[in-house]
Amino acid sequence: MSGYATGPEAGELTFAALPPVRGGAFTRTWWGRAWLKALEDTALDGQQVKEGRRHARAGAVGAVSVRPGRITAVVQDRDGTAYRSDVLVRVLTDEEWDRLLDLAVDSAGHIAALLDHEMPPHLVEDAAGVGVDLLPGIGDLDPECGCEAWDHCPHTAALCHQLARILDEDPFVLLLVRGRGQRAVVDALQERSAARAGGGDAAGGPADAGDGDGGGPRGVSAAEAYALRDILPPLPAVPVPAPGPGEPPSLDTETDPEPGVEPAALEFLAGDTAARAHRLLGELLAGQPVSPGASAAGLTVGEDAVRLAAGRPPSWVAGRLAARTGRSRAGLEAGVRAWRWGGAAALAVLEESWTPGEEALARAAARLAEAWEDGERPELRRSGAHWTAVASGAQLRLGEDGRWWPYRRGADGWEPAGPADRDPAAALTTATAWDAERGD
CATH class of the missing domain: 3.30.457 (Copper Amine Oxidase; Chain A, domain 1)
Structure with missing residues (x-):
């Protein structure tokens, strides 16, 4: 079943006429049954409701138009006479919508169920608890029909039955009848979610980060977080790397360093880290394989010393690296040349020997x-x-x-x-x- 959007800002949906229904229950969901229960409780003549069910089963209801506060369709009698039929439903006030949306943001499972085309019972119950009635009750379905009946007639009853079938497939239609379509609801939820993530509510106040009893931040299950992918704000654009790595801070101060700490060596290491991070980020964003030396993960002390020496450190640093790893200056230079040709694999070929089987x-x-x-x-x-x-x-x-x-x-x-x-x-x-x- 599919509807197509019409009207300003998709504030109206039109659903094509549905085929006849042969046997079985007319609706299969609890919210579809609740909609029909409101019709049965509202209509004064139960026989008219039964006749409307027969009309709907026979496929006598044409395309159904749904917009805030009203559903409309042309319904044919058995003799072929067609009547325009409307059912009016009260739309929620802006204040009621605010309460409903706040409830939904507070419980990600509610919206996760709606996005999965289900009407969560807890959402209806929680909404009722704050004075917002999502599903209609007695007297909430107000009929208007071209046959000029003053109560629900077979035509408006048939229209209500047809909408129950539509609600089975897409409970967001109920929200449209109550005043707001799916896009408007999702946008409002996205705005509230972004405000919560930024430390404030939709009105700009601080968000409630507690769990209700002072126990710290409130958690969200992984399933609910995944279901919210369609309403959470989009991720920011991939950052464009700077043209070069940042300059490391200068450690040349008037304060004497602690024993064993060499500020110049720390400056060199900070610069090396910045250069590797810049290269690694650029390669990852470009979808390129990580080049040798871009990451020092898993290297031995000797391998990392050669990697550092390949970064053209000051002469005294290279001398320290050679001495600390038991290499001569010539040996370190050979290791650097190998590293530049192929990283740790090339260094192993230079310094290690193996006997092929x-x-x-x-x-x-x-x-x-x-x-x-x-x-x-x-x-x-x-x-x-x-x-x-x-x-x-x-x-x-x-x-x-x-x-x-x-x-x-x-x-x-x-x-x-x-x-x-x-x-x-x-x-x-x-x-x-x-x-x-x-x-x-």
């Missing part, structure tokens, strides 16, 4: 044969996981993940020459090209 060696041999299918493969001498090109002085190092890392011979030993590659020929070309640039 038979399966790993077989895969490596197959990759080497594949890389030089033309038969011009250079002479490679293997030692563990290292393959050294005899003629060029370049080296391939096999990582445990099956990638090949290019190395070159430097003044202080083997140095990383580039990023890893699945193709050993490409990795060796990278190492050889570096040697050529140096003039080796």
Whole structure:
């Protein structure tokens, strides 16, 4: 069943004529039955109500228009005569709406049920407790019909039965009859929710954050919070990262630092943290994979020292990092070069050795044969996981993940020459090209 909006600001809904109903109960929800109970209690002639039920079952009710305070449809008699029929319902005052909306915001489950097309009994009961009658009672359904009957006639009774079927599917229609449509109600609830979240009520006063007995903030169940996704205020726009990280505060003050505290070192660490946070945020917002070194999570002390040194610290900081991790300055510089090529994985290839098993060696041999299918493969001498090109002085190092890392011979030993590659020929070309640039 669906209705389409008409009228200013969707203040009116029109529902297409429904097909005939064959047997069974006319309405299936408790609120639909409550609507019909109000009709039965209001009508003076029960026979007219029964005749109206038969009209509705037979499909004699045309499209139903619902707007604040009135429902309208054309109903046909058995002889084909058509009558415009209206049923009038009192709309709620603004003050009553305020009470009702405050109740709904106080209990997220009420609105969660409405958004799930259910009428929660507790909402009706709580509303009645503050003097707001959602469902009609005796005398609340006021008939007007073209047949000029002064009481409920078969035509207005048929219209009431048809609306009960509509209410079964969408209880928000009841709120429209009472004065406000779904959009207006949701907007008002959103406004109140935002005011509560900001520390005030919809009128600008402070929100009641207690649980009624001084026990602290009131909680909301996860199910209710999820159900409120359609009425809570929208999330703010994704922030645009600043063009660069912020400057760390200066710690150069007249106050002497505590023993063991080096202000310059703290300034460097603060700057490093800001730079990593800025890079990480930019990559995450752009949907890019996190680059090596963007996060220090899970690094050992030695790995984090190399990561810090890769951030180009002052010379004295680099010297401290080398000394504290048992590296020479040359060793730290080699570690920094490896880190810049591939983070912790590249550093492990530089500083750790592993012995490939038979399966790993077989895969490596197959990759080497594949890389030089033309038969011009250079002479490679293997030692563990290292393959050294005899003629060029370049080296391939096999990582445990099956990638090949290019190395070159430097003044202080083997140095990383580039990023890893699945193709050993490409990795060796990278190492050889570096040697050529140096003039080796």
